Structures are given as C-alpha cells and as structure tokens.
Amino acid sequence: MTTGTHRDARYPQRIPRLLQSHANMYSSNIVVLGLRVAQFTLGFVVLGLSAYVANWYNVDTMSPPPAQIDWLLFVSLFTIISIGVLEGVPKFAPRFFHPYAALSLEFSNALFYFAGFIALSTLMSNLPFCRGSVCSAARADVAFGIFEFLLWVASTIITSRDIFKKGFRRSNNTQAPLGVPPMKEALAP
Structure with missing residues (x-):
C-alpha cells in the first residue's frame, strides 16, 4: 500500500491540473454571471437616466429630446432583452x-453603447451651458454608458475566448424526441 506522499511524488501534475481545469471553468462562469448582473443593473440605470432627460424635454421644453438620448433609451432596453436571451435560451x-x-449579440451591445456614449458626450460638449439636475443626469448617462461599454467588451472577450478555445460543437445526440430510438434500415432480401 502506498502513502499519499508517495503517490503524489509519482504523479505530481495529475491532481493540480484536474483542479485547475475545473477552477477555470467555474471561475469563468462566475465572472460571466457577475458581468451579467452588472450589465443588467446598469442597463436599468441608463434607462432611468435617459428617461428622466427625455421626460424633461417632453414636458418642459417645446423641442423633442435629442436623438442621442433616444438612442440610449433603445440601447438600455436592448440590453435588458439581450441579457434575458443570453441567459435564458441556453437554459430553457x-x-x-x-x-x-x-x-x-454581445458585440452589438458593446458597439451600441460605444456609439451612444460618444454621441451623447459630443452633444454635451457642444452645449453653450449645462446646469441643473437634467444636465447632471445626462452627464451620468454618459458615464454609465462608458461602464456598460466596458462591461460588454469584457463579456465579449470572455465569450469569444471560450468559443474559439473550445470550438463550436453540436451534441451528437441523434435520438428522436421523447426517447424514441432512431429507425434502422432493413437489409434487402
């Protein structure tokens, strides 16, 4: 009978590699889940800030809200739906x-936020004056748009790394629905 130290001396790399592969898999899932929670939360923050600025334009001014604000409204709704699709479809x-x-879908979210925060920051820099709570909300909208862009870039990088590292493989399950075995060809007489 061998002791644990003798067995570990003969196979020094066996246990750490096994634990490392499972640790990488679980840590990647935890990181993606954390990114999804942050993306979802900040999506609602951007939605609220953009809606506040758009409401101010609709109620207090005679002009419609700028297209940049409308774009960030759309992108935040697109983010919320995207997270539902990215997390729900693989499970259900x-x-x-x-x-x-x-x-x-992840790349398009990153691209949409990039376009949104650049366009809104350009609009904000061209304003002759900016003060009050609406201006602060628009500035915060730019900042949270930048954070959302960075979060989507991070999740896009992780997803692309996983796809190109593992490759795309469909399951080899050739069984029919409801567990019916596939039909077999009969031999010709």
Whole structure:
C-alpha cells in the first residue's frame, strides 16, 4: 500500500491540473454571471437616466429630446432583452442557442453603447451651458454608458475566448424526441 506522499511524488501534475481545469471553468462562469448582473443593473440605470432627460424635454421644453438620448433609451432596453436571451435560451431552449449568435449579440451591445456614449458626450460638449439636475443626469448617462461599454467588451472577450478555445460543437445526440430510438434500415432480401 502506498502513502499519499508517495503517490503524489509519482504523479505530481495529475491532481493540480484536474483542479485547475475545473477552477477555470467555474471561475469563468462566475465572472460571466457577475458581468451579467452588472450589465443588467446598469442597463436599468441608463434607462432611468435617459428617461428622466427625455421626460424633461417632453414636458418642459417645446423641442423633442435629442436623438442621442433616444438612442440610449433603445440601447438600455436592448440590453435588458439581450441579457434575458443570453441567459435564458441556453437554459430553457438549448436547441435554439447558437454560440456565434450570442457572440454577435454581445458585440452589438458593446458597439451600441460605444456609439451612444460618444454621441451623447459630443452633444454635451457642444452645449453653450449645462446646469441643473437634467444636465447632471445626462452627464451620468454618459458615464454609465462608458461602464456598460466596458462591461460588454469584457463579456465579449470572455465569450469569444471560450468559443474559439473550445470550438463550436453540436451534441451528437441523434435520438428522436421523447426517447424514441432512431429507425434502422432493413437489409434487402
């Protein structure tokens, strides 16, 4: 009978590699889950700030809100729906989930936030004066748009790394629905 130290001396790399692969898998899932929570929360923050500025334009001024504010309203709603799709479809309808579609959805969110915060910051820099709670809300909207952009870039990088590292593989389950075995061809007489 061998002792634990003797066995570990013969196979020094076996246990750490096994634990490391599982640790990387779990840490990646935890990081993505943390990113999703932050994206979802900041999506509602951007939605609230953009809605506040748009409401001010609709109620207190005679002009419609700028297109930049409307764009960030759209992008925040797109983010909330995207997170529902990215987290719900793999769990509840895995047959309809495609990793490249998820990657394109994440990349489009990052691109939309990039366009949104750049456009709104350009608008804010061209204003002759900016004061009051509406101006502060618009400035905060730019800042949270930057944070959302960075979060979506991080999750896009993680997703692309996982896709290109593991490759895209469909399951080899050829069984029919409800557990019916596939039909077999009969031999010709």
